[in-house]
Structure formats: structure tokens, C-alpha cells
Amino acid sequence: MNHLSPALEAAAWAAADGVATETDVALLERDPLLWRRQLEVLIDDTEDSLDHVRKLRGPERGRVVADIEAELARLESAYDRMLAPGDLSEVLVEADPPGEVRLQASWAGGQIVVWAAGPSTLPADNDGLADILERIGGPAVGWSVHRDVSLPNGATAAALSIPVEESLGWLVAVGGGLGRDGVGGSVAWLGRVAVAAVRQVATGAIVPMLHGEKRDRGGVMDMSVRWVPALLDQIDLEEMSSAMPEAVILLARADARSVTLSVLRAVTDAIVREASSRIELPAPPPQVRNASGVAEAFLTRLDGSAFEAPISAGAEVSKRLDRWSKSVTGSGRTRLVVQLDPPDSSDAWFLSVLGPGAEGNLMPIELALTDRPGTKVLGDELNRLERILPALLRPGAMRRGQVYLSTEEAWELMSRGGPSLAAAGYDLRLPALSRRKPSPSLRLFTEPTGDSVVGANQLSNVSWSALFDDVELSAEEIARLATQARPLVQSHGKWVELDKVDLKEAAAALAERSVRSQMTGAEILRASVGLDRVALSGGVSVEGESWAGQLLAQARNLPVPDAKPEGFHGELRAYQAEALAWLGFLDAVDLGGCLALDMGLGKTPTVLAHLAAPGSEGPSLVIAPPAVVGNWAAEARRFTPGLSVVVHHGANRAQGAAFKRAVRNNDVILTTYGTAVRDVGLLEDHNWDKVVLDEAQAIKNPANETSQQLRRLTARSRIALTGTPIENGLGDLWAILDFCNPGLVGSRPEFIAGLSGEAEAALRALNGLLVFRRTKSEPEVAKELPDRIDELDHCAMTKEQIGLYQAVLDSLVADSSEVGGDPKKGAVLAAITALKQICNHPAAYQGDDLPLDGRSGKLARLEEIIDTVFASDERMLIFTHFASWGRRLAEYLTEKTGVKISSYDGSLARGARDRLVKQFQEGEGPGALVLSLKAGGTGLNLTAANHVVLYDRWWNPAVEDQARDRAWRIGQTKTVISHRLVCPGTVDERVEEVVAGKRHIANLVLPKSSSLADLDGEQLRTALGLESDALLTEDDVDELSA
DSSP states (O other): OOOSOHHHHHHHHHHHHTOOOHHHHHHHHHOHHHHHHHHHHHHHHHHHHHHHHTTOOSTTHHHHHHHHHHHHHHHHHHHHHHHOOOOHHHHHOOOOOTTOOEEEEEEOSSEEEEEEEOTTSOOOOHHHHHHHHHHHTOOSSOOEEEEEEEOTTSOEEEEEEEEHHHHHHHHHHHHTTSSOTTBOHHHHHHHHHHHHHHHHHHTTOEEEEEEEEEOSSSSEEEEEEEEEEOSOOHHHHHHHHHTOOGGGGTTTOSOHHHHHHHHHHHHHHHHHHHHHTTSOOOOOOSOOOSHHHHHHHHHHOTTOOOEEEEHHHHHHHHHHHHHHHHHHHOTTOOOOEEEEEOOOTTOOEEEEEEEEOTTSOEEEHHHHHHHSSOOHHHHHHHHHHHHHOGGGGOTTOSSTTEEEEOHHHHHHIIIIIHHHHHHTTOEEEOOOBOOSOOOEEEEEEEEEOOOOOOSTTOEEEEEEEEEETTEEEOHHHHHHHHTSSSOEEEETTEEEEOOHHHHHHHHHHHHHHTTOOEEEHHHHHHHHTTTTOOOSTTOEEEEESOHHHHHHHHHHTOOOOOSSOTTOOSOOOHHHHHHHHHHHHHHHTTOOEEEEEOTTSOHHHHHHHHHTSTTOOSOEEEEEOHHHHHHHHHHHHHHOTTSOEEEEOSTTOOOHHHHHHHHHHOSEEEEEHHHHHHTHHHHTTSEEEEEEESSGGGGSSTTSHHHHHHTTOEEEEEEEEOSOSOSSSHHHHHHHHHHHSTTTTOOHHHHHHHHSSSOHHHHHHHHTTTEEEEOTTSHHHHTTSOOEEEEEEEOOBOHHHHHHHHHHHHHHHHHHHHHTSOOOHHHHHHHHHHHHHHHHOHHHHHOOOSOOTTSOHHHHHHHHHHHHHHHTTOEEEEEESOHHHHHHHHHHHHHHHSSOOEEEOTTSOHHHHHHHHHHHHHOOSSEEEEEETTTSSSSOOOTTOOEEEEOSOOSOHHHHHHHHTTTSSTTOOSOEEEEEEEOTTSHHHHHHHHHHHHHHHHHTTSSSOOOGGGOOHHHHHHTTOOOTTTOOBGGGHHHHHO
């Protein structure tokens, strides 16, 4: 089904989500019928999506299904609210204020007669009436002059008339609340009745009738199809009739109920005839001679066009239609009640039909048919119900109108059949139904064993069950439900269907755990955060008494963050104060953890505040890269002057007894990774209160010497600091967490497997327990940083670039063909490097001395960016992976722009590098600095620039993020714009896709990671090909810019 408009769809979603703005509400209330139709479209589309995703397999299925079901529930709730009945008398009539002339209307047999008057005023003349019609936006055409209308006060009013079909759009708009200024209560009432007729048509509550008028002679009659409303709610009809203003019936000479029915029928007929005229129907018979011809003309003239028919044949067909429709159009219709009782012990659902007895009380329909005379209407309604609900005719029932249904049949009745029966005019008494699929999870109940051991090794008795929201099921109950065609349970007072895939996964999970009657605290903790690979979307909930349960409770109830903690000079930002509270929690329970704040967010001051907190049980050891040890010491002097800090580094560092004295007399020992490894024998002789690793990605390889040696250190708590905890995969995170809490998160394979796929819920729990993660993209953090804009710039390839690119590919394929197999990985990597250089510039690959102008689309785009940046008197950074190309690029740009542009790479001495950074930071006016991605990607503060260009891409997004963060960090006062230059259809774009994919995977854990090691051979081969459809050439540049 097509969506009506993007704006209406967005407004409908906003209203369903409870976030609609005043503009959204105004758009929706402008046409409630369109709003309702849009909701129906969205519900249909969402149900289709739900049917599709339920066929998926894999660990992500549960989460996707749950998300879409939540969307469907919100849409259905909005739809139900929209259809909720209200007090019609409140909305149909608004009293006309005295002394104000308003447009009034009277009903005159299919015509709307309008005039203008008001209480205590003279009616308007013809000109005044025309002015009012124009002012309120009445129909522009279709009017005829009508005789003056005599008013109850004796005055007469000029009048115009219009057929109802000509005024239909205007009436419905007025009934929907539009154009009410200057409109009297009688016009508003007609509009609301017109809206009620529209609702009848929209719900299909209409039937066709055959109307005929005899001619004076010839034995024929003029016939036409008329559409009438069916299954009218008598209460609504009475409310509309009682709310009718007197002005409506000035010309009708009929009672209010009859006029209301007349208006409803006229509007219904006008709507359906207009709609039918737009449908392509078979050609009508040229001449009608008998009843069959009348029936054929009836079916081909649903638009109400007239035809001749013999009187006898026309009357016969007309009477048949009258008898067929009488049960749904008659005002004396009796409403039956369809009642479904919940299942008994045999899972059978009892369906019964109830009808009114002689005294009006409900009773089984079979008894009601014999309880009073004149039950033909009751019998007709039952016959109609049995045609709609064939299960009632099932043989073997003890009484008519009573039958037992299977679970499958009961669900169909509650979910689909019920609304159809209600639309057909039957009252329903069905058990409450919820379409929202319950979230499946496991429940782990723990109780003490009396074990005297405390902490992670404490044993607890455990038992497992499955939870579907609030419904707890044992393995036996799941097995019974799994045998049913449609397993139903009662949750939160409503019947819901359980997904058979969820039942199967729950049964398998319980079977796998049934042999475990005892678990350690560490095992319970791993289960609670999803590290034991629970396939159910709800994960595991832990209840009862255990070390892990107490730990989780404490993590959920951290103390109120203190932005000005004792011993800290300064004020922590909100997220830093939260991190400090989390570190205090770890300290209290003797656990370690990973503080994973993004680069530039202030990990060092946060940890110093933690080290300065009262209650430390001895000195702490901080291990950091050499480049930041001095920064640690400076930050300690600035923020925590009460801490006694000593640096253990260099040839003259303390040894033996001198070192022991240093440890005894100071609060913090600062050292480097290299020194710590060399002096590990000295360091392991001390029981440290805390061991802190800064830039903890240094231990991401648990097999390297640094990781192995540092694990020998003894500490009450181990804390790892890193802005990029996952550079190459989940194994990095395991290495860090296993260092912080040896053995607590299980083995490396178990950890990686547990966090693969359906791990989002577990990671959220982990991020609040063993990891504290904050990124610059989070609102509470970003509000303290300038805005950042990331742009992806597509660059063309010149003919020279394409030729070189294809030559490298051909050479690689030829080499592999000669050896009779796939190229070696080294050759593939070399080809990738060559292709990336070619995308940069032919000179970057060939190393030639030819002029650079006009040979590279990337260089041309870079020059455009530089022109814009320099014109704004701003500064920029340009990163490239290739140092030699960076130097050539800096020389070229200097000559091109007339501004000295330097190159920062690993070939420069440390002093020269520092001078370049200082000159750039202190410089004024336009400027640029070209940096090697490796040499300039970390450790630098270059906030003088607010533009960053990534000239070429690298497989690891963490490396690129670090490069961009040279400018986008605390201290930046301008918006930072980051450009990524990519040649579509080349290895450049494959890198972009791989990075985007890896970044998405890493975001599930701790954002921003990927690496070349994650790519298999097929991915590498795919990454090399030119895609002619995506490739931009020099000829495409003008079109792309347009």
C-alpha cells in the first residue's frame, strides 16, 4: 500500500511515539480520515516487515523481531485511541453566539439549503450570503437560488441550494474541524454526520439496494443502484439525532431521526457512486428484459446510472436485495453476543452465542429462541452469524450456538475473526489479546550453599527456568507448548502467542544447563551479562542470594557522582564524576575494570581523583607510554597536589632498598611499560593498592612479553585506561579485562563467542560493570565539545590513474595464473598498497618528477577544499598513510597556495616535530599541515585546525579516529569538519565499506575498531576490482558537482 505523503507519514509516526510537535498535530488533525488511513498503511507495512523478519535465522533475530513488534504495538495503540468512541453530543454542536450572523443549513431531500442568520440578528441578504460563503471557503460552483427560508422568528432569509454530492468535500472538511469560522451549528452538524457516513464507507459497512420508479405507461420502470449504510450503531444514531439543531429540519417536515438517516444515506450514496464511477466495470447489457438482465445491469451500474427494466423483473430483484440486506439495515436489528471462554485443562476454548431473552437478559441463543415469541429477527441474525463463523455449524455440538475451538482457532478468532465480527454488527466478549511477542529470557535462581568462600569463587545452588515477560515456564511446560500449533499463554492479563523458535531455543538453553546445580560467583556473573551465549533476546536475569547478585545490585545503584571530590583541585565534568563513582564501586568490591573514555575526554584527571580518594590501602603503580609520563606528573601537580608522586624511569632510577623507600614514602609510582618489564622482579615484590595501565592497548596481545610480565604484578585492583579498547577485535577487550580480573570473564574463545551476535544486551550490562565507556558522540559529552561534521567526498579518477590501476590488477592476475593458484597474501597486500597510491596520485605510485597538476581527482578535490578553507582564514590538517607522498604534497601545496605548508612524519627528529606543532598552533591566518597517519595520528594536540582531510583511508577506523581527534578535542572552539576522500568503484571504496562494517560490529561492544587481520582472502580479492558502474572519471566531475 502506498504511503500518502512523507510529511503525513512522519507526523503519524511521531504521534504514535508520543513525540509529535504542534506542527505534526496540526497536520494530522487537518484531515483525521487521512491520518487514520496513514496509520492503517503503517500497520500493514509493519505487519509485513514482522512476517519477513520472523523468517530470519541467526542470533540477531530475537532483537529485530522485538523491535518491530514494539513499533507495531505503538501504531496499534495510536489507532485504537483514534477509534475510541466519544460523546458525540459534545462535538456535533456548538451553540451559535448571539448577535453574530453565521452560515446555517437545512436538509431538503438530498439538497443542502444554506442561509445566514444568528440569534438576535437580522438574516443576511443575497450579497451577504455570498460573502459569507466565499469567506468560509464554501464550494465555488454547484449553487442554485432557492426560495427564501422562513425562520422561526417570522423573518425570511435569502437562500441557496446545492446537491449533496457537489458539497461533499466541503461538508467533510467542516466536519473534520476545518473552515469552522463563520459556520453555524446546523452546518457543523451536517458536516459531522457526513464524516460519520465517510466512516461507514471506510469500514465497508454499506450495502447496495435497487431503487425503481414506475413509468406511467409501457410496463417498465427506471432503476438505479443506491448505496445505504449498514450496521448502524443505534446509540450513535440516537446521539446524532438528539444533537441536531432545529435549523436542519426547517424544510424537512420530518423528525430528527428520519432526517439523520436521510443525510447518512444521501452522503453514503454520493461517496460510493463517485468511487464506483472511477472503477472499470464490464459493459452493461444493451437492453434488460428479465430478472437475469436486471441482475447483470445491477452489477455493471454500481455508479448509480439509470437503466430501464420490466416492472416485474425489477421488482423481483429489488425484493431479493431487500431481504438480503434487511438484517444489517433494519433499525430493529437485535445484536447477538459472541463469547469465548479461556481454555480448560485440555486446552479447549469454549465459544458460545448469547441472545436477549424475553426480559432482555442474555442467555444461550438456543434458549433465547424459545424464550419469547417473534424470534424471527433473532434467528436471522444467528443464521447470518453461522455463515460468517462456520465453526458454529460443526457437527457434534450439544446446543446450537455452542462449540469448542482449538488453540489455533481461538487465536484466529481473537486476532482476525473478532474485528470482522464486530464490523458485521456483533458484540464480542473475547479474552484480552496482545500482539506483542513476549521477550524470552532465562531466569537463574541462586541460593547459598553455606560455602565459607566469598567472592568470585563462592559456590551457590542454582536452578533455571524460562521467562516470557512475566510468564515463567519449566522445561516440561515448554515441551507441552511446543506441541501446539499456536502456543498461547496469558501474560499481564492478556493472551499472547509464543514464537516457536523462541520456545525451541529456550528448551535447548534449559537442557544445556539442566546438569548444573551449582555455580561459582564468576560463572553466575558471566551468565548475567551474557557471556555464556544465551540465544534468547532477553538474556539472563539473576535472582536470589549470591556474590554476583549483590555485585549487580551495587552496580545498578552507584552513589551520586561528586564533581568536586575530596583531594581533587578542580571540578570534574558530569561523565568524569560518573566514572569516578564507578571506580569507587570497583574499589569497594575488589574488582578491576577498563575506563574506556574517548581520546581527549580526560581519563588522567579522573583516575588521579580516584587515586587521591581517602581510604587507599597503600601506594599505587601507574604504567604509561614514555610520551605521557611527564603529562601524568604535571596533571598530578595540578589536580591532586596532595598526592606524593615519583617517576621511576631512566638510568638513575631507584633500585633495591632505595626503591622500597620510594614506595613506602610516596602515594603513586609512575613508570613506563619498558621500565616495568625490565624491573618486573622489583615491582612484583610489592602488594600494590592499584595498578593502572594507561594506553592499555599495549597489552591487547596476551602472548607478548609486556602482557605476560605485567600479569606478575600483585594489586588489590587493576585499572586499564584506553580510548580504543578494541582495535583488532573482541580479543583485545578480553585481554584487557582478563588482566584487570584474571579468570573472571572466562577463556578468550568463550568470551569472544559469548559477545558475538546476540550480545548487545550483555554489552550494555558489561559497560556498566567491568567497563565504563563514554564517547564524544554522546549528548552529555558532546555538549562540552564543538560540533563536528563528517563528510565523504567522492573523487574522480583520471585516465592515467585508471590505466595504472588496471595494469597493477592485470599483473597480479597474470602472476597468480603462472603459479596455478591464488596470489600469495603478500602479493595481495602489495597490490592493495599500489592501488591506494594510484588512487592518491600516479606520482605517489611511480615516484616520477612530472608535474602533479591535472593527474589526480583527489588532488583536485583537495585543492578545492584548501581554497575554501583559506578563503575563510582557517587552518587544516591533511593526513596520508604514505610519508614520501606527504612530503611531495606539502611542497606542491606550498607552491600552489603561496602559504608555507610543512610535512610532519617519522623522518623528522623529535625537536623538529615539536617545532612544527608549535608553529602551527601559534600561527595566525590560513594554514595547513600535512601529517603521516602513523606519526601524526596520536599524541598531538592540534586544535588550531578545524578542518581535517583524510587523503587516503586505512583499514583500522581507530587509527583514523585518532587522527581526526587531533583537532576535535577539548580546547577546540570551532566546528570541526572532517573530509574523507574516496575514489568510488576502487579499492578506496572497498576500504570505506570494510571500515564502515567493522565500525558497526565494534559499536556493539565499544565503538570504533577494525583491522586488516579481520579480512579473509575472498574479501581481499573483492577489494581490488574496479567497478565500472561506480567509478567516477574526469567526465563525471561536472555532473557530480551539479
